[in-house]
Amino acid sequence: MAPAPFPVAVGGANVAERAQLPPSLAISTVIFALKPAPDGRPTLWVPLVRRVREPYRGSWALPGGPLTASESLEDAARRNLAETTGLDPAYLEQLYAFGGLRRANRPDIGSQRVVSIVYWALVRAHETEFGGELGEERDNVAWHPAEPSHGGPAELAFDHREIVDYALWRLRNKIEYAQVAYHVLGEMFTLAQLREVHEAVLGRSLDPANFRRQLKGTADLEATEHYLEGGRHRPPRLYRYTGPRGL
Amino acid sequence: MAPAPFPVAVGGANVAERAQLPPSLAISTVIFALKPAPDGRPTLWVPLVRRVREPYRGSWALPGGPLTASESLEDAARRNLAETTGLDPAYLEQLYAFGGLRRANRPDIGSQRVVSIVYWALVRAHETEFGGELGEERDNVAWHPAEPSHGGPAELAFDHREIVDYALWRLRNKIEYAQVAYHVLGEMFTLAQLREVHEAVLGRSLDPANFRRQLKGTADLEATEHYLEGGRHRPPRLYRYTGPRGL
DNA sequence: CCAAAAGTGTTCCATTTACACCCATGA
DNA sequence: TCATGGGTGTAAATGGAACACTTTTGG
Structure with missing residues (x-):
């Protein structure tokens, strides 16, 4: 098995500035679905949300949100995913907790530090028509190829490009020995x-x-x-x- | 590879009671060292801290503490480990983020929910003499065999027994393909x-x-x-x- | 010379890989 | 009956496990 491409390099972030508030917790999700790529062959797509605030305004980001007091980590991931995309994956697994100081630069919420616990899943193709009242082109949510080599965005907000790459690595390793x-x-x-x-x-x-x-x-x-x-x-x-x- | 024994069962925790404050973040560490077991053969040991407060007063628990605003997750793990045991492992890796609601029952800090991000490491034997001003039998910190079958405690505070078992599983898998x-x-x-x-x-x-x-x-x-x-x-x-x- | 650990060579076996071949159906 | 994908057989290549064997030291 090849070494993990991402988390081994995460911990080394240096202190750039002193945040004041205690770190807050957020949940993000990387949801893979199989859809035909521009070239016609089925490949992996992920739902992304366009940011409407600084920083990274206009960039695509992973669906996510805060963790409330009364839900488990996985419940929070499910709820957030349902709210933003209408999806309800049968299989959901924790990927990693990202908490480097580099991620802290968010003027929109003051100088508060954000630690993200990321979950990933693989869902059925027919689930990818955003359910409920949400349509395919709804608001600022859209599916994109997971990899730039298949037409996906080369850059995402924050460190989300690296997170998607790491989720891809985990999915590919896991499918070889697990029932994914x-x-x-x-x-x-x-x-x-x-x-x-x-x-x-x-x-x-x-x-x-x-x-x-x-x-x-x-x-x-x-x-x-x-x-x-x-x-x-x-x-x-x-x-x-x-x-x-x-x- | 055998399936992970623990985290697959974590997400299913049900809501037992509603916590009021937003979840707080803590860091814990599972540090393995090789020392001779009671039977003389080298086996895995972990440093544990005896709890002086309820709940689980008197039980052994993993070293850990809160995450401050100005440090990365791994930095916090290192600092905490140094403070409680004097150790400074060369290799430190994130294990899992534990956030089930079952873990919330902590009267000592009110009803606040605690999400623990756990790191693990494998250190040299000579590092296990607690460094600095800390002696081997210092305070409430002591080494214990990691497995009950080798003389370790069968029960630990909170869900720490399961966390140690999961860390063991990760270590054993990882040593087969990584330079651990x-x-x-x-x-x-x-x-x-x-x-x-x-x-x-x-x-x-x-x-x-x-x-x-x-x-x-x-x-x-x-x-x-x-x-x-x-x-x-x-x-x-x-x-x-x-x-x-x-x- | 003997015991014991270091280090090498070889065989056996299970799994993976490559690919030839037959089967069954719609058109 | 032909084209095509479904499904089976089989042999070569690979890699791990078992173990015989040689080498080198201290006593």
Whole structure:
């Protein structure tokens, strides 16, 4: 496994100025969904919020907000995500707590220090139509490719570009040994669909034959008696994930 | 890799009572050192602080304290560790942010919610003599085996037992692919010494021949022209770690 | 010379990888 | 019947585990 690209370099931030108030706590989320990139192939997208205040006014930032007194960290992440994007991911995991002093430069809230606890998730494609009263192009929320190489913004507000990159690294590592990909699919799915998820996340193509065997050997995967009809060729068998859903 | 034993179950904490003040931030540390267990073989120990107030008065807890406004998360962890134990580990890494509502039951600070960001480290054995004016049996700080199966306390204050277990899991996973073990050793060391560190952390013996080859293939390891004299048998060659030290 | 640890070589085995091949269906 | 993706078989390559064997020192 390659070394983590980001947090190892986080702690070294130097004291730039003395903040006065005690640090406040905020929650941010990096939500990945699979959507077709400009080039047509499915890739990873993230919802971003356009900032309407300084600093970084006009830049895109991760959805987030304060932590209230009566909710757990994960509850806060869920609530915040629902408020800003209408999403409710089945799988949500803590990524990292970012608290370098460099992040403190926020005139809009005085000189108060902000420590962000970041969560990440992978959601189904059909969840990406912002739910409830929120439309796709609603307000200042929009989906963007997660990586600049696929058309995503090269710069984000604060240190959010680095946070997204670190979340990407975690997702790619985790999908190789954990049951992450199933949360993108419905109740039943073909192995080709599951493979497409892995390929999109990892950014490379996988051998269908070997992919089949590796999964059948390990994961909680159950072959159903149903087949996906309507395709142009031989109908593939549908499978069901039998392991733990959600948390 | 086996699934993480702890944080996957953290988010599900339910709302037990409504806290009133905004959550406060604290830093805790899990510092591992290698010392001989009661049975004589080297195992992992952690410094613990005996609580002098309710709740959990008299129980052992992880060293920790509040986060001040002018320091980064890692700086706060270092400062706190130095204050309570006199230690200054070369390698320090963030473990997890714990913020379940179950942790909030602390009459000593009113009903305020506490979110703990926990760091972990592995330090050299000679660092474990509490430095500065602090002696080994000083005040309410003492070393304990990290695992109950090696004589450590089965119960700790708050959720600290689970936190130590999770840190152990992280350490054992990380030592297999990252350069963690070198921080326990001095400038030069024999392969047998390095292997002893791995064996103590993993809790099982390793084949000397295979261990040698695996490390020579991957890690930043440099053979010196020095040999460790004075042993009872053939003097082993000394090696030097050439990868990144500290952070 | 003997014991014991350092260090090397070799075999065995499981997993991964590459790819040839057959199967089943829609058009 | 043909094109295409679904699905199976198989052999080479890889990497780890087990262990025999040689080397080098102190006693």
